[in-house]
Amino acid sequence: MDNELNWSNLSFGYIPTDYNVRCRYANGKWGEIEVSSSDIINMHIAATSLHYGQEIFEGMKAFRGADGKVRIFRLEENAKRIISSARGIVMEPVPEELFRKMVIEAVRLNARFIPPYGSGASLYIRPIELGMSAQIGVHPSSEYLFMVMVTPVGPYFKEGFKPTNICIMREFDRVAPKGTGRWKVGGNYAASMEAGERAHSLGYSAVLYLDPKEKKYIDECGPANFFAVKGGKYITPASESILPSVTNKSLMTLARDMGIEVEERHIPVEELAEIDEAGACGTAAVASPVAEIDDLDTGKKYVVSRNGEAGPITTALYNKLRAVQLGEEPDVHGWNTIVEGI
């Protein structure tokens, strides 16, 4: 069946794979790891995840490299982040070692779905944790289900590494000033759908959110962090209401490696008039270059890419990160976990 998949044309959708891996927390402890060949779960209709949004997730990718080896990118960072998300909404944190074991197991069991080197496709890994106890009163669950599912996804840039337009819309906030924005909580996505759909219908790829308290500074770009290049420096927002993106962290490290100065600080909206390049970064795209930022409330248009191409620093960082993921360049920071024997 995998031979029938057209790797380069896969979308960011869901393709069933052979197995997923599950573990339950009950009576104060995590149980045994279970391997399931069903993509259905059985849960109580009064589970806290369903009623009160006790749900968190992660997203990372595995790649078949130039040398034939399978690499999972920054597994440890994702393990740490889901622990932070769990603490943020009072769920039982998945121990780092259990997370690691289950992710590797899910990749290994579905090895035939890992796209070949050169296809531009990858195996997307989606760990998810749910509050499972039946209760109607609002308090944290005492039982949890942690699962790791995987699905092959195609190259993000099917028509080349081309910039898209994004927009600023003050009518909606995705998160509250000291709310759940710093954690990977499903509810944050629910809160962004209305604005996201509106932006798409107007021809924008995403909404560039401003800080929800003062609406003065850039926050993040829908489900991705925002970065810009200004006077040769990599700048990215410092904010309490954005998710610490592993991709952004990696790009900052690569930028410093290349001798590019990095600033993590407040970025006032007006400063968009002075930037030379911009991008949205996250696991799905690595970096998605921005052509133009339209402020729908003021009518101001910030033209970032004058020639319709991605800027040189964005392109260099994108290529470098991809090369590390694919084993084309040495992994000097130890970011990849090699899955042996598949």
Ligand SMILES: *Cc1c(COP(=O)(O)O)cnc(C)c1O
């Ligand atoms: C997942 C996510 C990102 C990107 O994080 P990566 O670790 O780089 O994939 C950015 N912003 C939000 C809101 C996210 O949920």
